[in-house]
Amino acid sequence: MDSEVLDRQTAEVARRLPVGPRLAVIGSTLFWHPQSEETCILLGRSLAGLDGLVLLTGGVKGVGEAVGRSFWAACRERESAPHVFHILPRGCWMLDYGETLFAGSDMGERREILGRLAEVYVAIEGGPGTAQEASAALARSVVVIPVGRSGGHSAVLYERIPRPSFTGDLTWRILGIADVSPTQVAGAVIDVVRAYLKQLKDGI
Numbered sequence: 001m002d003s004e005v006l007d008r009q010t011a012e013v014a015r016r017l018p019v020g021p022r023l024a025v026i027g028s029t030l031f032w033h034p035q036s037e038e039t040c041i042l043l044g045r046s047l048a049g050l051d052g053l054v055l056l057t058g059g060v061k062g063v064g065e066a067v068g069r070s071f072w073a074a075c076r077e078r079e080s081a082p083h084v085f086h087i088l089p090r091g092c093w094m095l096d097y098g099e100t101l102f103a104g105s106d107m108g109e110r111r112e113i114l115g116r117l118a119e120v121y122v123a124i125e126g127g128p129g130t131a132q133e134a135s136a137a138l139a140r141s142v143v144v145i146p147v148g149r150s151g152g153h154s155a156v157l158y159e160r161i162p163r164p165s166f167t168g169d170l171t172w173r174i175l176g177i178a179d180v181s182p183t184q185v186a187g188a189v190i191d192v193v194r195a196y197l198k199q200l201k202d203g204i
Contacts, residue, residue: 009103010116016101017117018083020052021197024118026133027063028125033150035182036125037066042186043122044070048078050193056118058110058133059086059095063124072097087114112136119143120196122189125152145192147185148176166195 031037044067047053055071057064068084075082084098089110094100104110111129115121115136123134123146130153137144138161148158155176163172174180174188 006104006109006112006116009109010113013087013101013103013113014117017054017085018081020054020083021050021120021200022054022056022118023047023120023122023193024056024058024114024133024137025064025067025122025124026058026114026126026130027123027150027154028127028130028152029060029062031062031066032125032152035185036063036150039147039150039182039185040066040124041070042182043067043189044072045074046186046190047071047193048074048080048082050190050197051080053083055084056114057084057086057098058114058129059088059092059100063126067122067124069097087117108132116140119200120193121145122193123147123154123157125150126154127152130154131156143192143196145189146175147189149178149180149185164192164196166199167192 040063048071057068072082072084086095086098086100089104089106090102103113111132115133119142121137121144134144146154146157148155158176171188171191174184
């Protein structure tokens, strides 16, 4: 599918999303690192505390589901709108939480579209599919936060992506340290997201 068609489908999905900063979580469909699932659950809960955040997932199990379900549940506990949306190819299943939106005719096209939808991406573990989504996002010069310690393509991204100027060195280093706790990792991701959102709000 050519770029213009992908752009048009991306715009169609974007029109159905609520106003607010968009964060997409990308990564493995199975957990390989022993602490990734706990990290995802903690991250989802923490993201729910960011006002107006729109969370996007690829609608599959593993990283996306763990963060998405945790985010959804935490928003409901807070009695705030749980803005979580799953992007899947046309003809796929609908998830039992959040809202499922359809775009693309297969997973490859869906990955390209998801990589064009958000301002911030968080990558945990991941293989070739994550690489495709991250590549689409990086081509737009948006923020990609790789949890390098989780391994997979996120480890590759962590070595490749320079620390964003708006976040501190220690916060960024935590993402790649093997022996930190899931709480510390989730906290570091949230610190980066908060710093970016502040920059966005300030118009820097």
